[in-house]
Amino acid sequence: MNDGSNTVFVDKSAPVKGRSRVARKYERSSDVRRFRGIGFAAAVTMLLVAGVGWWVSTLAPEGASGRTVSAPHKAAGLECESCHTSTATPDDDTCRTCHDYAPRRAPHVALAAEGSWSCLTCHPPHAAEGVTFASDGTVTRWHGETQTVLTELEGLLRPPKTMHVSLVDAAACSSCHVVDHDSDAAAACVNPTAGNLCFDIHRSSLDPERPVAWLAAAKVARSSPPGTEPEEDLAWWPWLAVFAGLLVAGGAALVWRALGNAVGKATGDAAADVDVMPATRVRLPRIDPSICIGCNACVDACPYDVLEMRNFLARVSRPDDCCGLTLCEQRCPTGALVMSDGEPIGDLPRMGENLESLDNPGVFLAGDLTGLPLIKNAINQGSMAMRNIHASLHARPAAVGTDAVDVVIVGAGPAGISAALEAQQLGLRFVIMDQGGVAESIRSFPRDKLVFDQPLEVPAIGALWMQESTKEELLAQWMKIIRSRQIHVQERTRVTGMAALQWGGPFRVDAVASTGQATQVMAKRVLLAFGRRGTPRKLKVPIPDPMVDHVHYSLADAASFAGQRVLVVGLGDVAMEAAVALASQPQTKVTVSYRGPDFKRGKRRNIEEVRRQAELGNIDLRFSTEIAQLEPGVVHLSGSGGTQTLGVDAVFVMIGNVAPWAFLGSLGIRRVDEGPVHVAPVHGHPHAHVAVAAAPRNQGI
Numbered sequence: 121m122n123d124g125s126n127t128v129f130v131d132k133s134a135p136v137k138g139r140s141r142v143a144r145k146y147e148r149s150s151d152v153r154r155f156r157g158i159g160f161a162a163a164v165t166m167l168l169v170a171g172v173g174w175w176v177s178t179l180a181p182e183g184a185s186g187r188t189v190s191a192p193h194k195a196a197g198l199e200c201e202s203c204h205t206s207t208a209t210p211d212d213d214t215c216r217t218c219h220d221y222a223p224r225r226a227p228h229v230a231l232a233a234e235g236s237w238s239c240l241t242c243h244p245p246h247a248a249e250g251v252t253f254a255s256d257g258t259v260t261r262w263h264g265e266t267q268t269v270l271t272e273l274e275g276l277l278r279p280p281k282t283m284h285v286s287l288v289d290a291a292a293c294s295s296c297h298v299v300d301h302d303s304d305a306a307a308a309c310v311n312p313t314a315g316n317l318c319f320d321i322h323r324s325s326l327d328p329e330r331p332v333a334w335l336a337a338a339k340v341a342r343s344s345p346p347g348t349e350p351e352e353d354l355a356w357w358p359w360l361a362v363f364a365g366l367l368v369a370g371g372a373a374l375v376w377r378a379l380g381n382a383v384g385k386a387t388g389d390a391a392a393d394v395d396v397m398p399a400t401r402v403r404l405p406r407i408d409p410s411i412c413i414g415c416n417a418c419v420d421a422c423p424y425d426v427l428e429m430r431n432f433l434a435r436v437s438r439p440d441d442c443c444g445l446t447l448c449e450q451r452c453p454t455g456a457l458v459m460s461d462g463e464p465i466g467d468l469p470r471m472g473e474n475l476e477s478l479d480n481p482g483v484f485l486a487g488d489l490t491g492l493p494l495i496k497n498a499i500n501q502g503s504m505a506m507r508n509i510h511a512s513l514h515a516r517p518a519a520v521g522t523d524a525v526d527v528v529i530v531g532a533g534p535a536g537i538s539a540a541l542e543a544q545q546l547g548l549r550f551v552i553m554d555q556g557g558v559a560e561s562i563r564s565f566p567r568d569k570l571v572f573d574q575p576l577e578v579p580a581i582g583a584l585w586m587q588e589s590t591k592e593e594l595l596a597q598w599m600k601i602i603r604s605r606q607i608h609v610q611e612r613t614r615v616t617g618m619a620a621l622q623w624g625g626p627f628r629v630d631a632v633a634s635t636g637q638a639t640q641v642m643a644k645r646v647l648l649a650f651g652r653r654g655t656p657r658k659l660k661v662p663i664p665d666p667m668v669d670h671v672h673y674s675l676a677d678a679a680s681f682a683g684q685r686v687l688v689v690g691l692g693d694v695a696m697e698a699a700v701a702l703a704s705q706p707q708t709k710v711t712v713s714y715r716g717p718d719f720k721r722g723k724r725r726n727i728e729e730v731r732r733q734a735e736l737g738n739i740d741l742r743f744s745t746e747i748a749q750l751e752p753g754v755v756h757l758s759g760s761g762g763t764q765t766l767g768v769d770a771v772f773v774m775i776g777n778v779a780p781w782a783f784l785g786s787l788g789i790r791r792v793d794e795g796p797v798h799v800a801p802v803h804g805h806p807h808a809h810v811a812v813a814a815a816p817r818n819q820g821i
Contacts, residue, residue, distance in 0.1 A: 191262035285337040403444030412456040418448035480788035482625035487535025488651040502538030520626040524642035531650030553610035564674035684769035695774035703738040
């Protein structure tokens with residue numbers, strides 16, 4: 121995860137000079153916390169609401185409901201009391217008093233039997249619209265009580281008796297179907313040329329004239345928009361109610377503004393304003409040299425050393441390290457630097473705005489895996505993903521046994537922990553597992569590493585603590601929250617595969633513990649919250665058994681290697697930070713092996729510090745070399761100058777990581793540059809699809 125850390129290895133007894141790279145934090149004080157008029161404003165608002173409500177009730181005509189009755193119902197002489205009684209609300213039995221239509225599709229019949237689906241699901245009683253074909257050829261478009269005779273379509277259909285056709289918006293199906301997905305059964309029912317209208321829900325129960333009426337209604341829908349209510353038919357008192365509502369809303373807005381000034385900014389509870397979607401295109405700064413004044417503001421603002429000053433002008437020196445933040449653009453006083461969109465980013469998982477996979481519905485993604493950098497963003501994504509999962513469980517309930525949990529969270533990093541805390545608050549049953557331990561990636565940071573998340577202006581949502589702090593302070597706060605909230609994390613548990621039992625869930629998640637014990641968990645939803653780093657890239661040479669415990673892929677505590685002979689393989693930011701931390705330990709001999717002829721990438725401050733340590737003799741840089749052979753206590757390096765032999769006590773291999781795309785592909789998650797894939801039906805059931813398969817052997821998260 122790109123956490124934007126600012127790790128500087130200096131003599132702590134000496135003062136740190138230079139310009140600060142840390143923006144001043146928002147401080148809560150009485151200047152913004154106090155609002156003495158809130159009680160008075162609330163009292164006035166309540167009196168206003170009560171007074172306007174009483175006034176409107178005296179003006180409303182007796183018996184008026186404020187709701188319209190559709191034109192066919194009105195023509196049939198139906199009143200509100202025909203459907204609404206003092207003891208019941210309309211249901212299917214009420215509708216079938218006049219209508220003999222019933223669902224004929226098996227899933228709809230099952231839902232109707234459960235009571236979770238009815239006529240009113242698709243046909244809104246007070247906002248219905250449709251078309252009426254009379255036997256004399258008259259065509260009438262109606263919307264509620266409004267009727268419009270379409271003289272230009274007269275004679276389009278002459279049925280033996282008057283026929284009414286309801287126009288059902290496909291949006292009514294969205295709670296159960298993804299109507300614009302080719303693999304969804306509802307796609308066959310939708311007529312996009314008619315404005316996404318569904319027609320064939322009752323096909324098997326209607327007379328032969330009905331399909332002809334549907335075709336005619338589709339033509340009417342294409343050629344004529346719904347009518348509007350004539351002004352003279354509207355009573356004046358609803359407008360008065362609207363005016364009163366505006367007054368109440370105005371008073372509520374004043375109170376809300378006061379509350380926002382008092383506590384909103386201080387608490388950072390701004391979930392609606394937090395963007396949890398990653399950029400879809402590469403964002404890079406563009407600098408106009410004709411108006412750049414060389415003030416260094418953008419260079420000082422960038423936490424990733426993407427920019428540098430050269431010939432008194434700012435320039436982009438390390439575009440690969442840019443994370444698309446706009447701090448540099450905000451600090452530029454002349455507008456010479458602007459962030460612009462470049463090439464599309466292909467190595468991102470295909471997902472919707474609700475963080476749900478487009479190829480495997482029911483699977484959600486959060487954290488570094490989505491391509492959105494920074495720990496704080498991962499925390500926000502985990503919380504928002506769990507809220508979206510909670511909403512989807514109500515919109516698309518999964519039929520599964522009582523032993524199934526609501527969601528399995530894969531990964532116990534910032535996103536996974538935040539999601540678990542949110543799930544607990546929402547009352548969801550969950551299981552969280554990680555192939556390592558809690559916050560394993562942060563534990564691998566060097567000791568006293570400063571966790572510095574930019575931009576500071578982005579608020580954090582959810583219950584997980586996040587402030588600028590050292591690695592140890594951050595972990596202590598997180599573990600305190602996990603223990604106090606009794607969040608049980610299944611550590612050292614690797615997910616090896618996942619299978620969707622039907623389209624959209626439930627899922628069977630297969631996992632293996634470090635003890636070798638295999639487990640299966642049934643879940644209605646799955647949240648993938650692990651990082652993009654995948655697994656560390658291994659050495660190509662065999663490692664003898666006596667050296668297995670002396671080869672490391674991360675550095676957590678440099679002090680524990682004091683006085684040893686250490687070889688660091690690689691020269692990226694992680695490798696350079698590790699080399700500097702090790703070189704700062706007493707009596708420690710550090711050698712860096714890099715296959716390139718010189719520094720190729722990395723933050724400027726890391727490169728400068730490594731060079732300084734090399735000049736002091738604390739680091740031995742060996743460019744254009746690779747490990748040819750590893751023996752107990754000895755490493756053989758090959759290069760253009762021949763073979764070199766080093767005595768070593770520990771080897772740190774920091775040559776990057778293998779991204780988890782192969783494993784994600786086995787779970788049905790595709791990248792943006794791969795495009796969508798057709799999912800095949802399972803066992804002949806149109807609503808059950810195989811979107812995932814077991815992970816390849818020796819893979820997993």
